[in-house]
Amino acid sequence: MPEPSPSSPKRRGRLLRYGAALVALSSVAGYLAVQYVTGGAGDPGCKVVAGKGAGTYEFSPEQAVNAATIAAVGTNRGMPQRAVTIALATALQESGLRNIGHGDRDSLGLFQQRPSQGWGTPDEIMDPIYSADIFYEHLAKVRDYTRLPLTVAAQRVQRSGYPEAYAKHESDATLLAAALTGQSAATLTCEGRPGATPTDGPDAVRAALVRDFGQGAVQKAGAEVGSKASPTPTASTVPTATTDGRTVTVPVPEDPKDASGRSARERGWQLAHWAVANASALHIERVSYAGREWTAGNTDSRWRATRTEDAAGAGQSAGAGAGSVRIVTAQ
Structure with a gap:
């Protein structure tokens, strides 16, 4: 029986090192590919x-x-x-x-x-x-x-x-x-899709609210779609949504703090910014909260004051309703 060649272990060692190097190179290449495809902020909007x-x-x-x-x-x-x-x-x-x-x-x-x-x-x-x-x-x-x-x-x-x-x-x-999370008010803007025709309108907005915030959270907030209230709305003096079928109104509960320690105002701004972030996907035209309004298609996409001369004296927000987030879909 011939003795094994003394070089065989060396060859095997080299092959193992080459194999390990190839695996490592493949991992790095895969990582870099992900970073190349996903790196940066992407197309602004x-x-x-x-x-x-x-x-x-x-x-x-x-x-x-x-x-x-x-x-x-x-x-x-x-x-x-x-x-x-x-x-x-x-x-x-x-x-x-x-x-x-x-x-x-x-x-x-x-x-x-x-x-x-x-x-x-x-x-x-x-x-x-x-x-x-x-x-x-x-x-x-x-x-x-x-x-x-x-x-x-x-x-x-x-x-x-x-x-x-x-x-x-x-x-x-x-x-x-x-x-x-709503800590910074009126800081998130998007260009949106002005004039786009939604496929589901307010129903799509409400479904997305339930998707991200949960059925209980949306119902607790007394979210209304058009003139149709959610199954278990809470009693509130907040104005109901308009009856033209394009509006979702989400009253913000006045509880001082929620489980994560945020105020009612912060919860309201989270909902308002959420709506703006989803404006392109859900064909949202306007979002109003706390006396400020965002409108899709504005060249600067800023939140603008919505207070009328009469409402300003009473401290109320024109069109939005005190303590509510108003989301209007495109026609």
Whole structure:
């Protein structure tokens, strides 16, 4: 029986090293491909402006919808604003706030979660509500995550091969979280689609509200579509929606604080900014809240005062109603 060649182990070793290098190269290539496709803010169409010198972030309507959903899921769980900031920074890094069906190995969705690592089925992970919710579920288990550096908190959830990458998105995520949780008023604008014809009108808006905020949250708020109230509206002196079939009015409960510690005004601005973020997808024409109004198609897309001379003296908002968010779809 011939003795094995002394070079055989060396050849095998080289082959193993080459194979390992190829796997690593493929992983890096996959990661870079995701970053190339999803990197940056995308085509502008939406913008968050947080006061003079406080920063600006421009992003696409698609990204705005996903960001608003991530924020809604977080506040629904009673998570603090810091948690929403961490989630948004993670999604900015992992997918560029796009719900993509590819990534490194079997990574999918907004957070590039992997079915093989127990994050859920591919269909579940591709559902933004599910993927955001399970991210927060894992984040909540990280001890003292609100006191940790953002990149450390995100890494303890994600276990990424690039743990320092989250830090570069912290300032943008902070701006987005402040707007999308309602802490910063009248800071999120989008161009929208003026004159577009909706397929479902107010019904599509209400369905999206239920999708992101939950049936109970929308019913608790007494959301009304046109002249048709939700099944379990709460008693309120807030004006009902108009009867032309184009309007969704969501009264904002006057409870001082919710589970995440936000005021009624902050909850109202979250709903108002959510509507603007979804304006292109849902063909929303106008959003009014707290004496301010956003209109699709304005060249500067700013929130403008809606107070009339008479209403100003009474402290009421023209067209919006005190304590309510008014969403008007296109004709």
